[in-house]
Structures are given as C-alpha cells and as structure tokens.
Amino acid sequence: MDREWLKLFFEENYPTQASGVVAAAVTVILAYSIHSLVSLRKKNVAVWHRKGYMEIPTPKDSYPYFGHMLSLGKKPFLQLEKWHQELGPVVHIDMGIQPWVLISDPYIAHELFVKNEVKSSDRMRHAFTYDVYSKGGKGIVFIPPNQEWKNCRTVADTILSTENIKNFVNIIEAVTDNTINRLKEVSEKDGSVSPVKYIQKAIFGIMISLLFGKTPGSIEDSLLDSIICMAENELRLAGPSGDIGSFLRYSSWVNTVTRKNKEIKSVVDTRDKVYGELISEAIAGETDCLAKQANLLKEKYNLDEMDLIIIMDELIGAGGDTTAASASWLFAILPRYPDIQKKMGEEIDKFIAKNGRIPTFSDRKELPYVIAVLRENLRYRSVTCLGLPHLAAEDVELLGYYIPKGTVLISSMPALNMNQDVFDDPKEFNPERFLGDTSTWSESTQGDIQSRNVFAFGWGKRSCPGVNLAEMNVFNICVRTFAHYTIEPTLGTDGKPSYADLNDILSLGTLYGPNEFSVKIVKRAV
C-alpha cells in the first residue's frame, strides 16, 4: 500500500498535532468500516456489473475504506496514465466512497460529455465548493447546469467574449511588458531568474485590472498578494481537504476536530468582503471594467450582489493559476529547444520588419509556427490533471458501458494529451504536428471531434468560458518575450546546461504547473 499519499495528504491538509489525532481516528474507523464495506461491496458489484453491459475495468490496487485513493502516489497524473495504459481508455476507480470514471480517449469523452451532455454536465455537491463557496447554488463553476447557472454563465460568456476582451488589450500588453522587463533585469543582475512567481503575478495583475479597473502598482502590491493567497486557499479547499466526508465514510467530523470548518468559513468571509468592496469601487469608478459590465447585466439575468462576488472570484480563481501555469510551462520547456526558439524569433522578426510593430493576438494567423508551439505547449504539459470533474445526473449508457447516476466523470487530461492513438510520438515536443491548424483554442474546443486537438478546456456546455482570454494572455507573453529575448538554461557546477525538471509538478487541487526553476533571459541578436 502506498502510505506516502496518505502521509502527504494529512501533512499538507492537516498540519500541526491535529494530523496525529486524525491519523489515529482514521485507524479506528478503518476497522469499523471494513465490516460495513463488505455489505457495501456486494451492493456496488451489483451496480457496476449490469447484465447486458461490458464491465468497466478497474485497477487491482484498491484498499478497504480508501479504495484507489492510496494508490495515486505523489504524482497522480503518472498513475492515471499508467492505469489507462494497462486498462484502456475507460477506467473505473473508487476514491473512498466516490465512484469515478476516467476517460482518456477524445471520441469517448465527446460521446460522454457532448452527446450525453444533459446527463453528464452536473457537478459534485462538495461541502466546501457547493455549500459554502457557492452558497448552496450561486455562481458558475460548482453548481448544476440549471437556469441560475445559465444566467451567470451567459454574463461570463458576454464579458469574456473576444470582441469585448480586445478593448482591454493595452492593459494586457502593458502588464506583460512590465513583467518581461522585470524578468530580464533580475536575470541580468543575478545571472538567472525563477519565472514562475513573476508570471503568476502578471496574470493575476491582468485579471485584477480587467475585472476591477485597478492596475496593481507593482508585483509587490498587497492587493495582488491577497488575491493570489485567496485563490490558492480556495483551490486547496476544493480538493478532498475541503470535504473529507464526501470521500471517506464516517469522517466528516475530521474537519470539525481539525478546525478546518473554521478555516473554510474564514476564507469565504474574507472573499465576500474583499470582492464586495472591489466591485463597489469598480461600479462607482470611471474606468470601464468587467465587474462594471456584469453589474449592468445584473437585472436582465436576475443576479444579485452575491452572484457578482462569486462570479468575479470564480473568474480569477479559474483563470489565474491555470493561465499562469501554461505560460510557465513554456518557460520550463523551451530552453531545451534552441532551434524552436530560433524559428519563433525569425517569424516574429519577419512580421515586425513588414508591419513595424510587435504582432498582437489579432495577427496570430501570420505566426503559424508560434501558434503551433503554443498548442504543443498546452498538449505536452497539461495545466490540469482532471479538468474540472463532472457528475452523472442520471444513469448513462456509454458505448456498451453502464455508468450509474452519481458517478464522478473525469477527463484524464495528461492521458488524453499523451494518447498515442491521437498524437504520433506523444512524448516528443514537436510543434510541427500542429502546423497548418490556425484555429483558435476556442474554435478547436467547440469544433467537431474529428478535427479537435485542444482538450485542455473541457467539454460541452461546461467547457471553459475563459479560453479566449487564456490564449490571448499566453500569446502575448510568448510573442513579447521572443520579440526581444531567448530563454536559456542556467549552467550547472559542471558547466553543463541545467534544465527544468518537467516532472517536478506543483499540484494544487486539480491544477498542474511547474515547480520553481531557473532560466536566463538573454537579449537576442536581431
């Protein structure tokens, strides 16, 4: 049994002496649960082994009470990929008492999430994300796809449309240029720079400016730090630590004993206060911004102040660290590929020579190689491990399999992106595979499954409404960096290049970004 996962789980989520109490209590209830489990198992077997349907394969390494939770190890994405390799594109696991079905094939995912979207677009009723964060049914991300969701989602789709976001391009470019300058200055002064924090602050800075019309003065800005801290707390609590009871039977009391419930309440109270004030200031201010625009749509879509607070927080929470992770992966991967950087630089130089300016997002079709690199970057290192889990609102018949109502439905992002039936030599970083496809990430996500090659933004009616903004932000960071610089590896003590470890992953909830690494930002000879 891989106890490492359990140890990590308690150390990360329940630090201090409370973890000892919790671990002891878990041992006691373990014995009791084994008894209950025998009868439960019989019931489960009947649900999953339906006459007339194929059985969904399940990995052997399951344990009483915890199911497959303990087998995920320190790097769950590797384990999920391994299970798919061994058992195929549809796999059933038990995360404690939650049944999960994992999908690693785009055609099957399309069948499940798009063709069956009425049955497969619900979300889990997680104690933190649903009861507390979404106040039992507000906002977009964590609620069922009902009329309230539709209203909030329409407001988000409207303010995040490409046409609308284009109006904020000056702010996006200014914050991006400041960050790149800062990276270059630190790199020149210290001999190298660790870009992850800078990129994260740039993206959150852009989000705060767009949403509230308030551009952070510098990367040391205290508002910027508090918003990042809130978003990270929320991401952490959206995992098992915010609702241990929905994963492990008889354990909901753990959050009371460890004072987790108090922490959960305090995180949300702070969110309500900070975002409430930011929205009021934005509405009263002169500057155009997304909070102001959403406020104008409030009546039409029957939203109240709390809906606005939750939507604004969700846009930052869902859009900040994900976009920053994608841009950070680019900085981690590209130092290994000077030839690719050279081709990108040449393409950007050619555009500048012809047009006398740096290309913007609207010029993306004139940079086919650059956009192929960005697509390959998105494929090669997934930004989330599990997307955002869906829930089966009804029983689903999926290509001869039977999936009972209440099952958590997961698109296994790294396994999908590394599926060799879809991508030749998937372990190779090869932008050429996407040359000739100049569709935007959004067009690919909404496109027909035969030509779709971007899976990172999910499926069907729940697919990401921030995809345009995400692509524009990553595009700008990339183009505005390579217009002037190259990203080079630092040198180890042996004088050899020292590259970022691409399997050293910072995992926060379902987010998967690179851990800290160092590079050199070097002025390019043009």
Ligand code: HEM
């Ligand atoms: C590289 C960056 C991003 C990635 C990889 C990403 C990925 C995803 C994924 C996988 C989902 C779940 C889709 C599903 O359930 O099938 C999602 C949902 C969502 N994303 Fe993004 N996202 C990114 C950026 C953004 C941005 C910039 C915003 C907003 C400004 C945003 C806002 C949202 C919201 C509100 C949802 C919930 C949609 C719903 O439940 O109806 N995301 N995103």
